[in-house]
Amino acid sequence: MNPTRDNxxxxxxxxxxxxxxxxxxxxxxxxxxxxxxxxxxxxxxxxGQHPADTxxxxxxxxxxxxDIDEATDADGAEPESAPSSVALVGMGILAGVYLLYTxxxxxxxxxxxxxxxxxVAEFMFSLGAWLAVAAPLIWFGVTYWLTTSHPRARLAWLLxxxxxxxxxxxIVGSGAGS
Numbered sequence: 371m372n373p374t375r376d377n378x379x380x381x382x383x384x385x386x387x388x389x390x391x392x393x394x395x396x397x398x399x400x401x402x403x404x405x406x407x408x409x410x411x412x413x414x415x416x417x418g419q420h421p422a423d424t425x426x427x428x429x430x431x432x433x434x435x436x437d438i439d440e441a442t443d444a445d446g447a448e449p450e451s452a453p454s455s456v457a458l459v460g461m462g463i464l465a466g467v468y469l470l471y472t473x474x475x476x477x478x479x480x481x482x483x484x485x486x487x488x489x490v491a492e493f494m495f496s497l498g499a500w501l502a503v504a505a506p507l508i509w510f511g512v513t514y515w516l517t518t519s520h521p522r523a524r525l526a527w528l529l530x531x532x533x534x535x536x537x538x539x540x541i542v543g544s545g546a547g548s
Contacts, residue, residue, distance in 0.1 A: 453521065457521060460525070464510070464528045464529075464532070465510060467532055468506040468507065468509070468510040468528075468531070468532075468535075469506075469507075471506035471532075471535055471536065471537055472503060472504070472506045472507050474537030474540035474541070475502050475503045475505070475506065475537045475539070475540065476503050477537075477540050478537050478538075478539030478540035479499040479500070479502060479503055479539065481539070481540075482499065482539065484496075505535055506531070506535050509531045509535055510528065510531070513527045513528055513531065
């Protein structure tokens with residue numbers, strides 16, 4: 371066990387190699403030939419800093435000269451953060467409800483009798499029935515896609531869809547043959 375390290379289990383053999391640390395065993399690499407005029411290769415920091423420490427935390431907008439906070443994108447939108455465990459469980463439950471709704475619509479549509487003899491009306495009835503079967507999946511997919519940056523709006527629209535898209539022919543039992 372290495373007494374100088376707190377996380378000995380997270381170390382790799384050879385971590386103490388001086389050529390791997392910044393500033394230790396510095397090597398001057400020759401500048402490659404064939405670079406266009408005015409181009410240079412950035413040099414490694416020699417003051418003992420890690421290269422990740424030299425990253426700037428804020429960028430400057432060249433047009434206005436104002437600082438752009440790194441917490442926002444260039445268009446001003448907040449970056450998407452990882453959803454919490456509760457949000458993931460809630461999305462899973464809602465996805466299951468929408469899948470059950472699709473199955474319910476399928477069973478409800480399959481039980482309906484088609485007393486229509488007109489071919490155009492029969493086609494329109496079949497089209498409407500299959501769109502009713504697909505509606506819960508389409509609603510879930512479109513809502514999830516359009517509200518990626520607004521988790522509260524996503525939850526509201528999905529809950530609204532649970533109310534609106536309930537498979538009434540399956541629940542009520544209408545259309546069942548006698």
